[in-house]
Amino acid sequence: MAEYMSQQNRTHRTLLERERELRAVDGALTELCGTEPADRDEIRGGGVIAFEGPGGVGKTALLGEARRRAVARGCTVLRARGGEHEQGAAFHVVRQLFQPVLAATGEDEHRRILGGWYDIVAPAVGLVVSGSGGAPDPQGVRDGLDWLVTRFTVEHAPVVMILDDVHWADPESLDWLTRFASRTADLPLLLAVGYRPEDLTADVAAIRALVERQGARPHVLAPLTPGGVGRIVREVLGGHADEAFCRECWAMTGGNPWEITELTAKIRDRRLKPQSENLPALRELVSSARDSGLNDRLTRLGTAAVRLAWAVAVLGIEATPALTANVAGLSESEAAEKVARLVDARILAPPRPGNGTQPLEYLHPLIATAVYQAIPGAMRVAMHGQAATVVLGAGLGSAAAGRHLLEMHPEGDPWVVHHLREAAREYLRAGAPDAGRRCLARALREPPALEERAAVLYELGCAAQLTEPDVTVNHLRAALGEPALGPELREAITYRLAQAYGHSGRMEEAAQVFADEVGRATSARTRLRMQTEQLMWNMFRADEKESPARSRRLTRLAEHLTGRGMAERYLMGLRAWDAMTRGEPIATALHYAEEALGDGLSWTDDDWGFEVPILVALVFLHCDQPGRAEELFNKGIAECERKGWRGSHLAFGFTLLGYARLRRGALGEAEELAREGMRIADLVGSSTPAHWTAVGTLIGTLICRGRIQEAQEFAAGHRGETLPQATLCPDVPAVRGELLLAANLHREARNRLTEVGRRMDGRGMRNPAWCPWQLHLAQALALTDPRQAAEVADDAVRRARQFGAHSAIGKALHTAATVTQGPDRIKLLAEAVSHLMRSPAAYDLALALVDHGAALRRIGLPQEAGDRLYRGLEGAVRCGADALAARARDELSAAGLRPMQLRVDHTSPLTSQEQAIAERAAEGWPDARISETTGLEEREVARLLSDVYRKVGTDRAGLAKRLITPTVGLPQRPVPDPE
Template structure:
């Protein structure tokens, strides 16, 4: 393929030997517009992906120019961007080229309305607005926002064609986003066309190699032109009289490279050389002047001022401002305009030297050759001058930073200041990797002694999410510096403890805080550090004296009024500690409400994390108020969404919301939520706390649904098994693993794991079976080989559950006790279990106890009672989505000689008229017998109505009035 005038030339153009590539383009455009075959009836339009992979000079840009031309002719909206060799380190450079022209002209109110909640997240990255205060978005949240913006544009401006040239030079942030987005093109009215040099792809661009050329095919490759094609090109440019020998020599000296062939014909034309065999011997020297040393020699003949201007342009990269280039070159306006004219005439530059115009190199090969020809010392100086120039032009520190990266360290405080400012700007825009590059360079400058700790702190903060080990090193180094600013030192300590904790190094996190607490004079700072230490100790599996920590926490929390966030965090931690220890549920709820009185924003401060608000919300669930938990999670997820936190934060939120749904017996919804959480956890990485939480919850849900083999496969796929994390997770990973082994019939292995879980948790005072039911599962695992020990375990669990007081915990423990008790005692225990669970929101646990009670009644010959309990258990299990339990109930009915009734339609959250009436009676404090008399129902009918109310509303009897009011 070739175009008569190359990238920036003029004259008519013809494509050669690219028929198959153009056919693929036309086919894709036809499918995009719904008119695949000219005037055929329109079909349903759909998008596609075209990737073009070829070495330099083979015509990728010319092909993409033809794509843009044909797309515009079909009425398509065209987005265009081009990677730049000098701009690879500028975060979102390509994304801005693509999207900014479509949105930048909108008035701010309209832009806010167009972007909605994504305005503050994607606006700074796209250069549409300044970053707001508050925590910056995480990279995944920003990618999700860019996905939304591009999807919105594609639908609003359909059909749309996105063209990215020189993708191998795209910045990592843009390239990673587009590579992940590309598979979605087929679902949208969007054709994505990407061109790159395969041999120059950087490591962060490897994802491009997997992009198909067309509907799953390999990328389109471009071959050098054949001798006949070069002959046609030469004759089109120079005239039909060009003879065969001349044309063949043109092909030989260019090796069929379209760019070199076009440039060679231009040189022949400019020299007035006759295209005949007699002049063919001159072609090799002319071809040498097109690139490499020949090009540089030609440039040098244009004069020193022109050379300096060309060097300045090469340093600035793409979309070159003539005014900036003049400033970098140290030329006046008239001298710069003359230099630009000479460079255009020499086919080195193209573009207009006007206030609104921009210059470009005719081809990236020329830009690269010019840049590499700049003497090393001069190149460094030009980058330094470029940094000054772009700052003086008001383009900001981030625009100057890429030039400062190319300068030599020289102990210049100004360089450090600008690089730190660029890092702040970049990290606020959601590009921590770019910020790290700037801060690492600032550290090498080096900074003034008094600023070194601050630079290390900022560098560590920028690495927080993606490189925890590196972050620890930077922050430890910062602490070793002489830090005169107390606020800076405190910030370093908070960040260091946070990253250590998130790296499963909780003991070190606690020790760092303990040392600092001893040396801190400020009482409020000391209280904040105590709160942080209490939190990380609560998650430590190896804490040496948990009961002592619990006592200290209780004494402190009980005397704090909750006047600020630190005090409320401590009260929130007291709430969680009471939950783990199994203190009475009234104590848990009292502290939870105290913690919430002044608010616990989940995304208010990235230094504080979101752990305490999550723990307070989960305490409500364990206290049989899951409806309240879900309300708090809805608000928390909204906080995460507004902040653009779509990585580990959102993974935790979806996973724990799934766990709440599991506890309520909404197993299908729980599975949907946990799979969403697991997808997000995989983005964060394997072995992280988010991954442990998500995989453990998924296994719990699958076991509850009766899909044991699938749960086993999930454990294998996600590496869920020993060794378990040092941090406390919930559901407890070792207990879940033991439950899985028990379901698989591997009782001895299950008993070993569950016994180990108990030996780990009990000494720490974590005795609440409602939080971790290791005793219940261990009792079942040991029932055959050690029945007395199993019974003792179950009875102890019942006593612990009664002390806690949540009906769901008591009911679940009573059923486990029935499972391992003598047959004569089982019915009574199961009846009590059902009675407690009927007063709780735990639908799945109620279904289990009803089916167990029905089975026990059948074995005892009480057919009527068996039928009643089994039918109720069957319907409740079906409502929960517990397919395995449904089959068990049906088997029991069949064994009793009873037919299963047709199942009702899926249950809804809406209360029926009778349920509302029963709930109103309960709120008034009426006993079920009194309510039955008032409603003209039987007492069992009222009990069942109220049980449905508790499950639907998500509360127990004590919380019903508040839940109904909400």
């Protein structure tokens, strides 16, 4: 009880002259909780309240009082504290916040509250996950923590989260906290933090900036005034303390509440009377205390007490009484006695209740720092070694021991190397690659045995891949140079090194890795795998010089494959992509795509990568089967989210799903998905292939929506960035050329697109379905060189017909019509519409219909024009192409027709009539037979099938597969036909 009262008195003294800060706490709690009991039923917002000041100024006491007041108002309180020597322990602060809450419940409750995030977040919050699992990327873990806190807050509102000494928080916890803090304004969650401004990191500074953005400022705790110091002196030493003595106490401590509290305790212990004649003795007392006062006080308690104090400083958050006694070399009874003496000496805080499970703590972080720094260097290293052994023996895991192993001197100890590697694996499983990298770098310095060194370098390279790809390359290159390197590890290093080069946009070097290593392959299967990888990375090179030769080699390999293992399937996928980009017949590309797909391709297979699965999906997309591509993209996105991969893989998934929606004409969804893909990509880093894929998709979408100025401004914002030397989909230079054309900058568009064409033809990539540079170049040439424009357009038509996709043929014919005059223009437009009606390209069909209607109006055929314009208007509105819809309305007005009220359903399933016709078409019935059976005119059958292709996302060839695929969202029973 005496200890408790002493602690309460200290807290009271450190809250002197803090009325303004306490009013701010009360105001924040009132905003969070309301003033009446009924207010708790309202959805209220929280925010961030921050207190800053040097050590000892009273931040901890103020946060403690905030906690007491929050509890009194019925709030759920979570609290944690940064540790000076625990900053290297990933998610140390996060675990302090949630482990007390999670420890009170079982696994079923943990899985309920975490839901699908359990396997991703559990290691970060200290829960055990069965099985080895994968390594989520840091963004996935941050998103999972967002989910956990949001759900916990909703279920236990109002919530107050108190974080002391945030300047010492581990980087992983701090990174999550600074990103999440802005959400507190929309949740019944108050975040209260305390930190020292002199120790601010960039992340803590971000919290300060966040507070200021919310219209407030951090509360800077000022030193006590002379009057406040005098009040403390008289309260402790008696009312007879004279003014001069009190004033000197203020001058000697600078008004620091902690220092004045400690000083008055020393004065009382020395029985020094608080009178002016004792000022020389006071100054001597302060001087000696600053020089060696704490160490002297500790030494007087005896060697055993010193060892125990050192053990607490070394163990930090793990300093439970049992572990502390073990590290100090004391029995538990001896340790308990020394703890009591250290508490009496105002060095340790009174132990918290918890049956010996709660860690021992210093009375103040300033004392902890001083004690740790006073441990002799050799002794400190030895105690960290003992702490590592004790922590492992207690079953706390290698990651908990890792921070102690990092403090030991390298001695070539295999035990240290083993546990540092284990710690790195635990950190990677928790989504903390930087912490894992630190452990592996230290293991490398131990050093490991010669035969183990390559494996450590490999693991170190893998740990740095997400954050430092250049470092990854260096480590993996070094690993390949190790003499004691087995064939299996050599192959694994080779694959990972190529990925590191490739994901950094260094495609030539990625391909060269396999050129150097394929001769070392120990089996035919390994050789085929390496050949496949080399072909893939060469295919991705934007500056590939030998594309035709590479295509011929790929064709020969694919024709002679007999097996259907993963290497064969990946090679088939490359063959499908090559066939599509080169403009070989669509049936060839689809055949190889189906062979590659088999029973599915994983996006998250560490050994094989996600590049070929994406290429296969893109083949279906450009072969007029966007619905099939969307199905694969959605599966890939779901797979990434399940594994917590929230970086480049997920960015590609969202962006390419948006690109599929763009090609299908769902422009609003395309824009939304592309922006989400860009947001995720930019979290990983700008100027990556994922970033530029999103840039190209978004510019193309804005052009189709008619927002040309917005597209120009967006493109200008990325003009200074360097394009990676990689094949991009869509091709960004081609998209920029299209934008120049849309902005009526025809000369600039012609120059840009001519260069794109030279590059594409040089690589044998002749398919206008893949890169429609010819279509835009023809339009750019039309005003100044109509003859050349017609030649370019005619060549595009020939290439499109050779490929055979109706959307490609229709778009090429439409372009040919725009650069043609006279009756041929009408014929070309009619043929373009006919082909586009047999494709799922809804926007391109709407555009062709409007142009066809406008051309018919100009030659005096208003009835036929009206039919095309009405259908074009409906399609434009459905697609979200506002500028095209406005042009269609203008053309209708010019034809003397009024735009009818349109009924547009963006998500409508097939009607019963459409379903019946689709089923017959899928069985191979020609339109004439369907017309005869249903009694509909053949023209109406074609129109209904056009709607089917748009809704289902395929052309006629892919209809059978899409009608039996439940994931496309088709109804079990068709909806009734509209009246």
